[in-house]
Amino acid sequence: MTTTSVHTALNNQTVKQLDRKGVFYSWSVQGSLDPxxxxxxxxxxxxxxxxxxxxxxxxxxxxxxxxxxHPKVLNAIKAQVDELTTIAPSHANYARGLAAEKVLARAPAGFDKVFFTNGGADANENAIRMARAATGREKVLSAYRSYHGGTGSAIAATGDFRRVPNEYARGHVHFFSPYLYRSDFWAQNEEEEAVRALQHLRRVIEAEGTTAVAAILLETVPGTAGILVPPNGYLAGVRALADEFGIALIFDEVMAGFGRTGEWLALDHFGVTPDLITFAKGVNSGYVPAGGVLISEKISRHFNDSMFFGGLTYSGHPLAMAAICATLDTMEEExxxxxxxxxxxxxxxxxxxxxxxxxxxxxxxxxxxxxxxxxxxxxxxxxxxxxxxxxxxxxxxxxxxxxxxxxxxxxxxxxxxxxxxxxxxxxxxxxxxxxxxxxxx
Incomplete structure (x- = not known):
């Protein structure tokens, strides 16, 4: 089948044939696919x-x-195509600056910078880098019931079964987070679940070395793991442990953020402020791939005099930034x-x-x-x-x-x-x- 014949006779069968001929799928046994x-x-x-x-x-x-x-987002992308389709991240451009302003407007007080990425996985990768650089420590604690992305450190931080064949990154340790329906702590109610989960986390920190842990990485509301709304007091307790031991707290809002839970960010439900917030997905509904790290002033000032060893060719891509601006404006307007x-x-x-x-x-x-x-x-x-x-x-x-x-x-x-x-x-x-x-x- 030639490209010309496919495009002149598109139907379900021809599209599927073309797809299965050349496309390699993620997280799949290729021979069993029927998309x-x-x-x-x-x-x-x-x-x-x-x-x-x-x-x-x-x-x-x-x-x-x-x-x-959504027509408002489509129109914004089309307008940006005519203005500036792409530019290296070493140059300032209006779309990126405006997107940063609009994203920061939805963050808690004390956040002053945004590092833009191509999606959620590399947002978590770079948040981990920032936490390690700012604390001078290496270990990262994350939950077994979690998903943080498919790249090196992100998949190592992930807790589910997909981590096991991909554990190449160093310094990752896992713990059990709250899940009352299938409690690992023999809890009978939310209060017991929160208290016991926090004691478990404390013991993990102590066992791993209180001066060795750079970051605790948590999905504010774990998504792929089961949409596990944390019990009252749990996230506040994690914040207290992070403060006690000088650990950077990272909230992964990639799936839960930007409207999904009925708040701009899921953390708004809990009144707890982390040091770094990762985002992607809903920030522009994936119309053009984008993600990022919201950086607190506490962390960002470390890099005023120290090199940040991270970068992406498409960080702040103008089309993605235009989609972010239009999405956030439209979400507010409507x-x-x-x-x-x-x-x-x-x-x-x-x-x-x-x-x-x-x-x-x-x-x-x-x-x-x-x-x-x-x-x-x-x-x-x-x-x-x-x-x-x-x-x-x-x-x-x-x-x-x-x-x-x-x-x-x-x-x-x-x-x-x-x-x-x-x-x-x-x-x-x-x-x-x-x-x-x-x-x-």
């Missing part, structure tokens, strides 16, 4: 070349917070963060509670804003995770009914774009409910 074909989208909807529509309850990789093809909060509180949370009451396979539901999860089990008493075969059947049932889900292990992550309407949210929940019912038939 869904997508042609285009708008808002919370996607469609293929045959006109089949899907309600996007995944936000792709939980990043299209402003929805698909109250998209407020919409995420309202949909979460008024539609998703009560709807998920009803689903839990109807289906014995639902062990737990939890979340904030449009960042929610359904945890599925074989048996509520034992809490044994629902088997992979049943989860595969459930995913297929949702797709067949026109819902594009985000399925991880034994969970459905309910993560539509922040622009989702109440009707669309109810429509998605109805499909999930019907698909769960099909497991019993």
């Amino acid at each position: 869904l074909v997508i042609k285009s989208g708008r808002g919370c909807w996607l469609w293929d070349y045959e006109g089949r529509e899907y309600l996007d309850f995944s936000s792709q990789l939980v990043n299209t917070n402003i929805g698909h093809q 109250d998209i963060v407020g919409n995420a909060a309202r949909i979460g509180a008024n539609v998703l949370a009560p709807g998920l509670k009803q689903i839990a009451e109807r289906h014995e396979n639902v062990g737990d539901v939890r979340g904030l804003g449009v960042f929610q999860a359904i945890e599925l089990v074989e048996d509520r008493a034992t809490r044994q995770p629902l088997n992979a075969k049943a989860m595969g059947q459930l995913k297929a049932a949702m797709i067949e009914r026109g819902l594009l889900p985000f399925v991880v292990a034994n969970r459905i992550h309910v993560v539509p774009p922040c622009v989702v309407t109440a009707h669309e949210a109810e429509q998605g929940l109805s499909i999930i409910n019907d698909s769960l019912a099909s497991l019993r038939t």
